[in-house]
Amino acid sequence: MDLLNAIQFDSWAEFVDMGGYAFNVWAVYGLFVVFIAVNIIVPLQRRKTLLRDLRRRQNIDAQVALNRQSASVAGAIDNAVNDSLAEAAQVVGTGQNAQQGETS
Numbered sequence: 001m002d003l004l005n006a007i008q009f010d011s012w013a014e015f016v017d018m019g020g021y022a023f024n025v026w027a028v029y030g031l032f033v034v035f036i037a038v039n040i041i042v043p044l045q046r047r048k049t050l051l052r053d054l055r056r057r058q059n060i061d062a063q064v065a066l067n068r069q070s071a072s073v074a075g076a077i078d079n080a081v082n083d084s085l086a087e088a089a090q091v092v093g094t095g096q097n098a099q100q101g102e103t104s
Contacts (some may be wrong), residue, residue, distance in 0.1 A: 008017040018025040 016022060
């Protein structure tokens with residue numbers, strides 16, 4: 001029971017004074033609070049930064065895929081147009097050859 005009585009304080013002033021060791025005791029409590037706060041805040045900030053970077057990378061990847069798809073579609077259209085022009089040139093060339101054969 002003597003230990004329990006020794007821990008108890010008669011007033012708030014004695015509690016704050018901590019038996020003459022107030023600076024040491026409150027400094028340790030302060031460092032503890034700072035330690036806990038840092039261990040809560042830093043991971044939250046890292047998570048926020050990581051999520052922002054992942055979203056940015058996802059947007060870039062989506063834009064690259066869209067650009068590739070657009071280029072693929074544009075290439076297919078160009079190929080189709082070129083094929084149509086080649087076929088038209090063959091038809092025109094065949095028609096001109098036939099006309100030249102009739103006139104000769």
